[in-house]
Amino acid sequence: MTFKATFSFANFQANNPSAPLPGIKLDVMQTELSSELQTQAAKIEGLLRADGRLRNGVVTIDSISDQLKTLLGPRGGVTTYDLDPAAFASDEQGAAGVAQDLIMTPASTKKAVDSLRSIAQQDRAKKGEGGGVMTAELTKEAIDAQRPLADVSSFKPSDAHKTLTVSAGEGLVNALRKVIAVKVQFAFGNVATGASVCVPVEVEGVEEHDRVLIAPPAEHPLGVLLFGHIATPGKVTFAAFNGTGSPVTIPEVKYAVTLVRF
Secondary structure, eight states: EEEEEEEEHHHHHHHOOOSOOHHHHHHHHHHHHHHHHHHHHHHHHHHHHSSSSSSSSOOOOOOOOOOOOHHHOOOOOOOOOOOOGBBOOOEEEEEHOOOSBBBBBBHHHHHHHHHHOOOOOHHHHTOOHHHSSSOOOHHHHHHHHHOOOOOOOOEEEEEEEBBBBBHHHHHHHHHHHHEEEEEEEOEEEETTTEEEEEEEEEEEOTTTTEEEEOOOOTOOOOTTTEEEEEEETTTEEEEEOSSSSSOEOOOEEEEEEEEEEE
16 A cells, blocks of 8 residues: 555654644545545455456466466467478369368468369359359349349239239339328317227228228327228228226317228
8 A cells, every 4th residue: 555644643642641632633534535445446346356366367487486387387379390392282283182181271272172063154054054053143133134124114913923023022022012191180189988989080082901000199088099980982980998997087189090991
């Protein structure tokens, strides 16, 4: 610790036996001592784990004694040896498959594989001919050549033999599905406990069997369930069921309604 007292209370009391101890100096010394204790505690926390053992990485090779270094043995990694360039097979030897006692590098290995198993040509891959290796790109092109992709702009029932891509499928679904989003304003009024109130509202474009999704406003009372159905084209019947256990009054508010057609 580096704390050192700068004032002697023993000397002060010996020289001033009837005077009280100087409180200000006592507070200053206590503050300095507390700060030093916190500093030392932080240093100790950096060295020890919660279980009282040293933290990983605290002890390094440079922090141990020479005697311990001697017991551990010499430092250093794995011993490596320089190999004669003649120990490696050339690209030609690898491709010919005649290098039985030579070292193959990744580059010479790839060239050897390429020479022994050639990559299929694009035109032969599309025709389904040849015995070469098919890459991912060649495989896709061969499939596209055998099964043409459907185009959503010209997709017809007669195109059933064509492959439907993700984008074409999404476009087809969106074309078949119609979504109408509107905001309607009305009041349910008084709704008794356990009862329902229905309000018909005209909505242009809706058809029978469309699905009705209702988003109530923030002030809508909890426990009151909202429903919607279409009995006749162009008109949506909204219903509110009171499950709160007491009568409620629902004033005129605006509802966000989404109608989905499948």
